[in-house]
Amino acid sequence: MIRGAPVRSQGPSGDGTLLELSRPGRSAWSFPVLDVEPVDVPHEHRRDRAPGLPEVAERDLVRHFTRLSQMNYGVDTGIYPLGSCSMKYNPKLAETAATMAGFAGLHPLQPDPTAQGALELLWRLEGALCEITGMSRATLQPPAGACGELTGLLIMRAYHKAHGGSPRRKILIPDSAHGTNPASTRLGGYEAVAIPSTDRGLVDVDALAGLVDTDVAGLMLTNPNTLGLFEEDISRITDLVHAVGGLVYYDGANLNAIMGRTRPGDMGFDIVHINTHKTFATPHGGGGPGAGPVGVVAHLVPYLPVPRVERAADGTFRLSTDEPASIGRMHGFHGNFAVLVRAYAYVFFHGADGLQEVSELAVLNANYLAAAIEKDFPLAYPSGRPMHEFVSTASALERETGVRAVDVAKRLIDLGYHPSTVYFPLVVDEAMMVEPTETESKETLDGFAAALRQAASEARSDPHLLHDAPTTTPVRRLDEAQAARHLRLTWRADPPNG
Amino acid sequence: MLAAVGASSIDDLFTQIPPPLRLERSLDLPLGVSEQEILADLGSLARANTVGDDLICFAGAGAYDHFVPSVVWALAGRSELYTSYTPYQPELSQGVLQILFEYQSMVCELTALDVSNASLYDGATALVEAVHMARAGGRPRILVASGVDPRNVDTLRTYGRGSGYTPEPLGDDDPVGMAVEPDVAAIVIQHPNAYGLLEDVRSLAKAAHDAGAMLIQIFDPTSLGILSPPGELGADIAVAEGQPFGNRLNYGGPYLGMLATRIDHVRKMPGRIVGATSDVDGRPGYVLTLQAREQHIRREKATSNICTNQTLMALAATIHLAWLGPEGLAELGRQCASKAAYAFERLTAVPGVEPAFPGRAFFKEFTVRLPRPAVQVRDALVDRGFLAGVPAPWAGEDALIVAVTERRTRREIDALSDALSEVLAA
Numbered sequence: 012m013i014r015g016a017p018v019r020s021q022g023p024s025g026d027g028t029l030l031e032l033s034r035p036g037r038s039a040w041s042f043p044v045l046d047v048e049p050v051d052v053p054h055e056h057r058r059d060r061a062p063g064l065p066e067v068a069e070r071d072l073v074r075h076f077t078r079l080s081q082m083n084y085g086v087d088t089g090i091y092p093l094g095s096c097s098m099k100y101n102p103k104l105a106e107t108a109a110t111m112a113g114f115a116g117l118h119p120l121q122p123d124p125t126a127q128g129a130l131e132l133l134w135r136l137e138g139a140l141c142e143i144t145g146m147s148r149a150t151l152q153p154p155a156g157a158c159g160e161l162t163g164l165l166i167m168r169a170y171h172k173a174h175g176g177s178p179r180r181k182i183l184i185p186d187s188a189h190g191t192n193p194a195s196t197r198l199g200g201y202e203a204v205a206i207p208s209t210d211r212g213l214v215d216v217d218a219l220a221g222l223v224d225t226d227v228a229g230l231m232l233t234n235p236n237t238l239g240l241f242e243e244d245i246s247r248i249t250d251l252v253h254a255v256g257g258l259v260y261y262d263g264a265n266l267n268a269i270m271g272r273t274r275p276g277d278m279g280f281d282i283v284h285i286n287t288h289k290t291f292a293t294p295h296g297g298g299g300p301g302a303g304p305v306g307v308v309a310h311l312v313p314y315l316p317v318p319r320v321e322r323a324a325d326g327t328f329r330l331s332t333d334e335p336a337s338i339g340r341m342h343g344f345h346g347n348f349a350v351l352v353r354a355y356a357y358v359f360f361h362g363a364d365g366l367q368e369v370s371e372l373a374v375l376n377a378n379y380l381a382a383a384i385e386k387d388f389p390l391a392y393p394s395g396r397p398m399h400e401f402v403s404t405a406s407a408l409e410r411e412t413g414v415r416a417v418d419v420a421k422r423l424i425d426l427g428y429h430p431s432t433v434y435f436p437l438v439v440d441e442a443m444m445v446e447p448t449e450t451e452s453k454e455t456l457d458g459f460a461a462a463l464r465q466a467a468s469e470a471r472s473d474p475h476l477l478h479d480a481p482t483t484t485p486v487r488r489l490d491e492a493q494a495a496r497h498l499r500l501t502w503r504a505d506p507p508n509g
Numbered sequence: 510m511l512a513a514v515g516a517s518s519i520d521d522l523f524t525q526i527p528p529p530l531r532l533e534r535s536l537d538l539p540l541g542v543s544e545q546e547i548l549a550d551l552g553s554l555a556r557a558n559t560v561g562d563d564l565i566c567f568a569g570a571g572a573y574d575h576f577v578p579s580v581v582w583a584l585a586g587r588s589e590l591y592t593s594y595t596p597y598q599p600e601l602s603q604g605v606l607q608i609l610f611e612y613q614s615m616v617c618e619l620t621a622l623d624v625s626n627a628s629l630y631d632g633a634t635a636l637v638e639a640v641h642m643a644r645a646g647g648r649p650r651i652l653v654a655s656g657v658d659p660r661n662v663d664t665l666r667t668y669g670r671g672s673g674y675t676p677e678p679l680g681d682d683d684p685v686g687m688a689v690e691p692d693v694a695a696i697v698i699q700h701p702n703a704y705g706l707l708e709d710v711r712s713l714a715k716a717a718h719d720a721g722a723m724l725i726q727i728f729d730p731t732s733l734g735i736l737s738p739p740g741e742l743g744a745d746i747a748v749a750e751g752q753p754f755g756n757r758l759n760y761g762g763p764y765l766g767m768l769a770t771r772i773d774h775v776r777k778m779p780g781r782i783v784g785a786t787s788d789v790d791g792r793p794g795y796v797l798t799l800q801a802r803e804q805h806i807r808r809e810k811a812t813s814n815i816c817t818n819q820t821l822m823a824l825a826a827t828i829h830l831a832w833l834g835p836e837g838l839a840e841l842g843r844q845c846a847s848k849a850a851y852a853f854e855r856l857t858a859v860p861g862v863e864p865a866f867p868g869r870a871f872f873k874e875f876t877v878r879l880p881r882p883a884v885q886v887r888d889a890l891v892d893r894g895f896l897a898g899v900p901a902p903w904a905g906e907d908a909l910i911v912a913v914t915e916r917r918t919r920r921e922i923d924a925l926s927d928a929l930s931e932v933l934a935a
Contacts, residue, residue, distance in 0.1 A: 018589075018601055029611050029831055039580070040837030045844055046919040047851035051735075052842075053870045056707050058737050061835040063618040069580055072831045076584040076608070083604030085592035098594055104544045113555025118568045119761030120899045125564060125891060128557030129760050142537050154630040154762060155817035157804070165671055194804035194814035198641075199671040203809045241525035272523050273530045288817065294588075296821025297605035298595040298781065299628070300763035303817075316667070339667030343571060343633030343660055343750065344761025356551060362541030374522045378514040396525060424600055432597075435805070453510060484600040486794035494786035494798040498775065500624050501614040 016483035017089055017427050020081045030502045032075060033065035039072060063503075082485045084429050086294070090455050092380075094400045094432040094444025095189060095237065097267045097289035100451075104360060105292060105353035114352055119344035123329040129348065130328035133320045136355045137304070143358075143366065144266070144283045145276020146306030150315045152346040156264065157191040159284030159303030160231070162316060163260045164199030165338040166282060166307060167229045169314040170258065173336065179228035183252070185214055187237040187436040189264065201228060208438060212238040212392030212402075216247055223255045233262035234278065235269070237436045238392055239377065239400040239444075249279025258282060258311075266290045267448070268374055268399035271367025281308045287354035302350040316341045372449035373399040376456060380447050383460035387467035391439040400446035402439050409441050414470035416441040418477035421488065422469065425481045426462040563894060565921050567852075569874045569912025570703065570899040571632060571658055572761060575731065575753040575841075576916050578832050585755065585825040595781070595820075599796045605820065606795035609783040612827040619733045619830075619838075620747045621740030622769040626780040628823040629766025629815065632750025633664035636697065636727060638768060638779040638813055639746040640665060641672065643695035643723045645777045645812070650693045652679045654713070656702025657727065659903050665697075684713035689720035699727040700742070704901070704910060705849070705874030706866055707736075714743025730754060730767065731845060731914075732872050734838030739769070746770045753914075755825025765822035776802060779813030781820075844915035845873035848922065852913045853877075855926040861933050865908055874912040876901060879933070883909040886932060893928040 051057070067075070084091070091098035109115075117129055137149045153159040168178040182201040184192045186208055193203040204222060207215045213236070230252045234242045242248065249259045261280035267290045275283045287293060288301030295301070307315060313336035321331045330345075361369060374397075381390060381401040388403035405416040420430030420443075432444040447456055469476045481487060516522055523531070542550075566574040585591065589604060596602030596609075609627040616625035629635040640651050651669075653662055653676045665676045679696060689696065696717045700708040714724040726744035729736075731753045739747035751765030752758075770778060776799065784798030804811040833841060853875045857864050861880035879886050883900035887909065890897040898911035913922065 018603075028607070028614070030614070038834050038836055039832045040578075040834060040840065042576075042837075042840055042844055042915060043918075045847055047847050047922075049843060050847045050850040052846055052872065053707070056736050056870065058733065058735055061839065062615075062621075062733060062738070064615060064833065064835045064838060065831055066834045066836075067831055069832065072828065073580060073584065075831075076828060077587070079604035079607055080584070080587040080589040081604070082607075083589040083593050084598075084601040085589045086594075087588035087592045091594060093594060093597075096594060101592065102544075104548060107548060108551040108555075111551065111555035113558040113560055115757040115759055116560035116566075116574075117558050117760040118560075118566055118574070118758045118896060119572050120568055120570055121559075121564070121896060122888060122891060125559040125896075126760065128554035131557065132551075132554045139538055154634070154819075155815070157814040157816045158630065158634070161668075161671065161814060165667065168670060189816075190804035190806070190808045190811065191814050191816050193809035194807075194811040197809045197811075198668070198814050200673060243525055243527060246527065246530065269526075271532060271536050273526045273532055277530050277532065286817075294592045294821075295594045295817075296591055296819075297593045297602075297609075297824060298820035299818040300630075300821060301817040338670065340633075340660065340663045341667060342762065343631045343664060343764070347630075347762040348760040350763055352551070356547055359539065359550065360541060360544065360547040363536040363538040365541035366536060366538070371519045371522070375510055375514070375519065378516070378522060379510045382514050396522065398522075398525070420598070421600070424598070429601060430598060481600050485603050486600055486788040486792050487790055489599050489788045489794045489796045490786045491796050491798065494784035494796050495801075498772075498798070499785040500610075500775070500782060500798075501617045502611070503614070503617070 016424060016481060018082055018084050018484060020078055020485050028502045029065040029067060029075060032067050032071050035066060037066045037068050039067060039069035089429065090447065090451050090459055091429045092431045092445050092447050092459065094446045095264055097446060097448060099292060099448035101292040101294050105356040108356040109349045109352040114349065127328055130320050132355050133351065134322055134328055136351055137320065139358050140285055140304055141306050143270055144306050145274030146283055147309040148312045148315060149304050149306035151304045151351055152316050152342045153303035153305055154342055154347045155299065155301045156284055156286040156303040157195055158341060159305045160191055160195035161198050162305045162341050163282040163284060164195055164201060166311055166314040167258050168200060169336065169338050170311055171228055180226045182228055183222055183230040185232060185236065187438045189237060192231045192262065211394045212240050213242055214248055216244050219248060220251055223251050225255050227255055227257045229258040229260055231260040231262055233265045235265045235398040238402050239397040240392060240395040241398055245278045264289065265399065268370055270370040272370060276308065281311060287350060291354040291357040293350045293353045300347045300350055302347045302354065314338055369449050376447040376449060376451060377401055380445060380456050380460060384463045387464055388443060391442065400444060402436065403443045403445065404439055405441040405443055408467055408470055412470040412474055414474050414477045416443050418480065419466050421480035422466040422477045423462055425483050426465065428459055428462050564891065564896045565894060566896045567911050567913060567925060568896045568899050570910055571660060571750055572758055573753050573912060573914050574758060574916055575914050577755055577757060580832055581755045581825050581828045584828050585821060590824060591821065596797060599794065603794060606783050608824050608827050610785060610795050612823045613783060615827060615830045616767055616769050619730060619738060620769040621738035622747055623772040624775045625769040626778050626782050628819040629768055629780055630819060631762060631764040631766045632748065633661050635748035635766030635768045636661050637665055637668045639725045639748045640695060642746060642774060642777045643725060644674065646694060648692050648694035649674060651676050652693055652696045654679045654698040656704060656706060656708060657697055657699045658703035661727065684709055684716050687716040689716055689722055691720060693720060693722045695723040695725050697725045701729055701732060701872040701874065704866060704876040705871040707870045707872065710742035729872065732842055735842035735846065751826050755829040756822055763819055763822055765819050765826055777812055780815050780818055841915055845913065848917055849873045849875060849913040852911060852922045855922055856911065856929060859926060859930045859933060873914060874910055876908055876910050878907045879909055882906045889932045890928055895925050895928055897925060
């Protein structure tokens, strides 16, 4: 079934950077003839040596970037089954919406009466996100999930300071959590305390009961959790934290599993962030931009960031900054607005029925794929039924053949597929975390499962195929140790001031 | 498919959710619609905003109406780049990785600094990250010059609540001979500043360095074809709002946080960094490097919590910068500076309109004092089709900051000036 690499570069070869394409005097730019008197900046401020930007014709840069794009894999190329990332196919209608002139040309400091459409969009989107999550109000300002986490933690600080004077000291986080949780915790001025998982992959509630005290500001959790399992004791967990006056934070990374089926607010969560770029389909652009709106329950609304969108009695909208208890501003302007336009398009295109179906198919696809590969890659926690993603392990295969999860991943590339997440979560040995999403067809899932089974079979018969993989890509395995040891972070052999 | 997983219905897949937590109703949202209907809805929302020729943009204050060449999104929009994820599988991601490497290279060329990361959220949060880098050395305090945009300071104040600092005003506006206390980690200056004015960065950098503190400069990337770069002015960390390269106004985002620094600080730098290396056959290639700084490895000891960033905006900026080249960037700066100078002459010739900082040099933005509250005048000019600028209430209710990019024409500037005369005469 060998299919060859899913990326390849066409046209004449050319491994160089833009700098190597540069020829003195070549250019792509054009500006109108200056129609006013030319003015120069004062001598003491003037740059005396031009920056070393490349000099290329438009033709050169079009071919350069086109060639580079061919060396890249995107969700439009094929399945991108990265656990914890929700890499679903994104409908193109959202792009049409986000690039409408009335949105793209809008200055963030325009007076509110000239931005009523944008404000109404934000207002409606906030309402929809609150309904989906069971929250009272939300801020759409955080530009990514990690920033949403910090927003939530700063809200916790402000809340505790207003209720008892101390922000408290600790945040409880499951040991399987994503790295942004502890990193945000420290930035929020808190100490991260790990909650152990049980051998079923769930929060150890008895251990949690021993950890909660009045020094605990809150707990951060995603549900389904990072292993793709639903925390069945969630009500007991949230009760334990509430009993000591703490708040419970929902990391929305896995919201794609539960829409229309259950809501964080109903589980007892007080603060929720949503990765709109995961759940509500913004193309990831090679790593961003995203958006990380944060919803809160009623008694935390005063602490939400400013500015906020408010609706007046006459139905007009305005940005409000006059909120004395607010934690302040999390972004230079109003967040990643054009990403939020895409989220709006996605949410209202799918509607109540469509969003529920998204989650149902996401869970069905994950369960189907998990079953199709479990003989070779068993679930790390087989006692629970996975939701929208699952964690398998290659540890048995590794013991038997010496082939590791990374080798399987690289072999998948030669077989035509983007691999799953590997070595995350950290609590699972030889982890392979798979999230097919709702947008993949049965044929694609069958093909991906067949490729995984083929890789497992080859691990036993021809392990070199896995150890040497990939062999069909523009480059093969890269030396990361060399990259970190001999830093080359720009195209200059010697840094300008080195 | 259900049979393959041992389920008889979709409901069987959700039985782990305890019954009391199940949502036993539909979400209270409209039902799904066709593409045609959702685009009609969004079209009507878009049309409820006043933009473009209906509201000629002289507003700046951190977001600028620059020209974005067609080639930028024709290439950045290629779906192999546009729909890719963070390049954790480098063999499938050489396109994005090489473009980020070229981005880092061009940011270093622009700023005359040694290293750049692969993007942050926006200019304001890039400043936050720079401050956190400076404070990692152990000194606690952060001083902020008076010309730093208040939105930047507000953002810094919010993040400082978690990290345990409060940005303090620098106080003394004359950097020559200034004494800086030994517990100061960094001084922050914006050049050109929030009023558009050019600052004496060199003297402030000297004062900071004499006291062992760092200098953080907020720069305007469109100025660096004609203005001295941060690295030559003595900045240790330079940050910017990179929106003008490749991004439309978009009501404030997504924009691009730029951050560059000297090589000595590279291990304290936040965010993703791309490095050049070679593969097992010796072929050159690119990978994410120094990942031991990042949250997915270092967790609570990471230099930052940033994960999702603004890669796509960095790709767009790379293409835009390559389109400009050194000559185009210089021409961009000259056009902005010249048109702003012309607008300054025209507007300050209107009776009652005064320069807020007479005699001070500026780049593409300047501040005027109006004989009436700036908000009132701005609103009256909206009715005449001009977004005349951004009121600066922190500098007085009569202060208006006016920005002039290369997109503005002499005719538009003349028309703004005439409209301002009429409004003030009324």
